[in-house]
Amino acid sequence: MGFGKEASSxxxxxxxxxxxxxxxxxxxxxSNNRPLSSNAKTFANVFISIVGAGVLGLPYTFKRTGWLMGxxxxxxxxxxxxxxxxxxxxxRRRLDSLHxxxxxxxxxxxxxxxxxxxxxxxxxxxxxxxxxxFCVGYLIFIGNTLSFVFNFSxxxxxxxxxxxSFKSLYIxxxxxxxxxxxxxxxxxxxxxxxxxxxxxxxxxxxxxxVEDIIVFLKNRPVLQTFGGFSVFFYGVGVAVxxxxxxxxxxxxxxxxxxxxxxxxxxxxxxxxxxxxxxxFGALGYFAFGEETKDIITTNFGQGLLSSLVQMGLCVNLxxxxxxxxxxxxxxxxxxxxxxxxxxxxxxxxxxVVTFVAILVPNFADFLSLVGSSLCIVxxxxxxxxxxxxxxxSGLGWCGMCVDGIIVVLGVVLALTGTWSSLLEIFxxxx
Numbered sequence: 001m002g003f004g005k006e007a008s009s010x011x012x013x014x015x016x017x018x019x020x021x022x023x024x025x026x027x028x029x030x031s032n033n034r035p036l037s038s039n040a041k042t043f044a045n046v047f048i049s050i051v052g053a054g055v056l057g058l059p060y061t062f063k064r065t066g067w068l069m070g071x072x073x074x075x076x077x078x079x080x081x082x083x084x085x086x087x088x089x090x091x092r093r094r095l096d097s098l099h100x101x102x103x104x105x106x107x108x109x110x111x112x113x114x115x116x117x118x119x120x121x122x123x124x125x126x127x128x129x130x131x132x133x134f135c136v137g138y139l140i141f142i143g144n145t146l147s148f149v150f151n152f153s154x155x156x157x158x159x160x161x162x163x164x165s166f167k168s169l170y171i172x173x174x175x176x177x178x179x180x181x182x183x184x185x186x187x188x189x190x191x192x193x194x195x196x197x198x199x200x201x202x203x204x205x206x207x208x209x210v211e212d213i214i215v216f217l218k219n220r221p222v223l224q225t226f227g228g229f230s231v232f233f234y235g236v237g238v239a240v241x242x243x244x245x246x247x248x249x250x251x252x253x254x255x256x257x258x259x260x261x262x263x264x265x266x267x268x269x270x271x272x273x274x275x276x277x278x279x280f281g282a283l284g285y286f287a288f289g290e291e292t293k294d295i296i297t298t299n300f301g302q303g304l305l306s307s308l309v310q311m312g313l314c315v316n317l318x319x320x321x322x323x324x325x326x327x328x329x330x331x332x333x334x335x336x337x338x339x340x341x342x343x344x345x346x347x348x349x350x351x352v353v354t355f356v357a358i359l360v361p362n363f364a365d366f367l368s369l370v371g372s373s374l375c376i377v378x379x380x381x382x383x384x385x386x387x388x389x390x391x392x393s394g395l396g397w398c399g400m401c402v403d404g405i406i407v408v409l410g411v412v413l414a415l416t417g418t419w420s421s422l423l424e425i426f427x428x429x430x
Contacts, residue, residue, distance in 0.1 A: 036257035039265050045252050046245070046269040048198055052134065052320065054242030055205065055277055056141065056295055056313070057367045059212075059284025063292040065235040066227040067282050073232070074281065077239040078274040082267055084383040084406070085249040089262065091387045092250060105254055107247045107378075108331070114386045123382065124331045126374045127247055131327050132353050133370035134244070138317040138324070139357035140366060141295060142174060143167035145310045148298045168358045174318065175354050181322045182329075182346045201316035204309045205280060211300060211309075212283035221289025233417035234368050234424065241371030242277060243270075246379045247327065294365070325349060365424045372417025380410035 037045065062070035092104050095113055104110050107127065111119030147166035227235075253262050284296040293299050297313060300306035325346075332345050360366045384406035392400065 037252075037255045038257060039261055042252060042256045042262070042265050043269045045248075045255075046266060047273060049248040049252065050243055050245035050270070050273055051201070051276075052242075052244075052324075054137075054238065054244070054367055054371075055280055056297065057238050058242060058277055058281030059288070059292050059296040060294045061235050061238040061368075062281045062285035063290065064227050064231045066224045067285055068225040069227055069232075070235055070281060070285075071278050073235045074239050074242075074278055075274055077236065077243055078270055078277075080406070081240075081243045081246070081379055082270045084380050085246055085266060086263060087383040087387040087403075088246065088249055089253050091383075091390045092253075094390050105251055107250060107382075110250065110386060111382070114389055119386075123378070124335070126378050126382075128328050128331050130244065130370060130374040130378060131247075131324055132349065132356075133366075133374065134324050135321050135353050136357045136360065137241075137366055137370070138321055139171050139174065139354060140167075140360055141317055142314045143171040143357065144295055145297060145314050146170040149302070149307050149310055171354060171357050175350065177318075178321055178350050178354075179347055181319075182325060182350050183343060184322065185341045197316040197319040200312040204312040204316070205276075207305070207309050208297065208300075209280055209283050211306075212287040215287035216283065219287070219289075221286075221291070223286065223289055230420075233372060233413065233420040236413055237368035237370075237372030237376075237417045237421055239371070240375045240379060241367045243273070244371065244375045244379060246383065325353075365421060368424065369418065369421035372421050373414055376410050376414040376417065381407050381414070384410070 058070075058074070064070075065073065088107070088110065091114070092110055095104060095110075104113055108120050108123045111123035113119075115122070144167055147170055151166040249266070253259060256262050256265070284299075285292050288296075288299045291299065297306065297310045300309070328349055329342075329346055332349070333339060333342050336342075337345060384403045388395070388400060388403035388407070395403070
């Protein structure tokens with residue numbers, strides 16, 4: 001559909017929302033009433049929005065890809081993520097200058113402004129599945145980690161109780177508590193718990209890296225540099241998952257006081273995250289070599305310090321579950337409940353996520369699947385496509401080629417990476 005026509009109609013709908021509906025922005029623009037963020041706060045918000053469970057699968061990914069190949073993939077993905085985040089920001093600024101879209105506060109709003117209902121439907125669908133996928137990864141980590149800490153047996157690698165694995169029992173144990181937490185209509189009440197969880201997460205990551213160094217100096221295992229082309233797409237999927245946070249870039253830029261410095265703040269934050277990720281992945285692989293497991297914390301055995309670190313990470317992901325599911329609720333309630341709070345929608349979503357987490361066996365393979373499929377499309381394909389559609393008259397051949405290459409590359413990576421990850425999950429490796 002034509003950009004000019006849809007932009008015009010979308011402008012009217014976006015600027016004058018009445019009852020929440022499919023056309024209503026996910027976030028209401030309140031820039032005139034809310035305090036704006038400083039550079040430091042924006043840096044911290046970018047960090048919190050990106051860093052998540054994906055970091056825990058990086059050492060295993062480095063084992064598969066080789067430490068040098070894994071590092072090159074990681075830093076390439078980080079730069080492409082930064083570039084595509086800025087494409088979204090530049091696209092919104094262009095629309096603001098041309099049409100005065102004062103309420104493009106989310107990725108879905110931008111999709112609607114550029115491509116109408118199809119654009120919003122595409123973004124909303126992928127946001128729902130990817131956000132729910134992150135939460136599936138959280139539950140897999142919690143289930144695997146708790147079963148390792150409390151029920152590990154050297155004689156029986158997969159102990160069971162009344163016919164169920166302990167991983168499944170721990171995931172079901174989280175279920176009633178997640179029903180309660182996800183029933184809270186506003187995230188404001190969860191803010192103190194989220195801050196506590198983030199502090200615990202950073203502390204745990206730091207402890208793991210120190211432990212990695214100690215183990216590496218003691219063992220010095222044999223390491224590989226390149227794992228081969230067959231695992232390239234696997235590595236890309238995990239790296240994209242680890243850097244996923246593109247849905248938050250527009251709200252964060254809207255809330256920044258000095259928007260002209262957003263590019264620099266975003267770049268600095270992603271650069272810092274890249275080095276932290278690279279160090280965490282490399283050190284984990286250096287410490288354990290071919291013995292590196294899909295969740296790095298399970299390599300540390302049953303000691304008190306190891307158990308505390310693993311429990312801390314579980315606490316972080318447990319309390320990160322409701323905020324991560326919130327975009328899912330916003331989309332589904334807007335589309336099917338006229339934007340009204342719906343308890344049954346939230347409980348049903350938690351139930352579905354729990355079932356999927358029980359069925360998926362491997363944490364790192366699941367990260368690669370979500371990253372290869374939806375995260376690549378959301379993070380690379382759609383930002384470049386929207387930028388190309390809005391700026392096509394002023395980009396020139398060079399700019400159009402760059403956007404086109406990103407779109408094509410993203411589609412190819414998504415298709416091949418998804419297939420590769422499915423082969424890994426179902427154990428039919430080529």
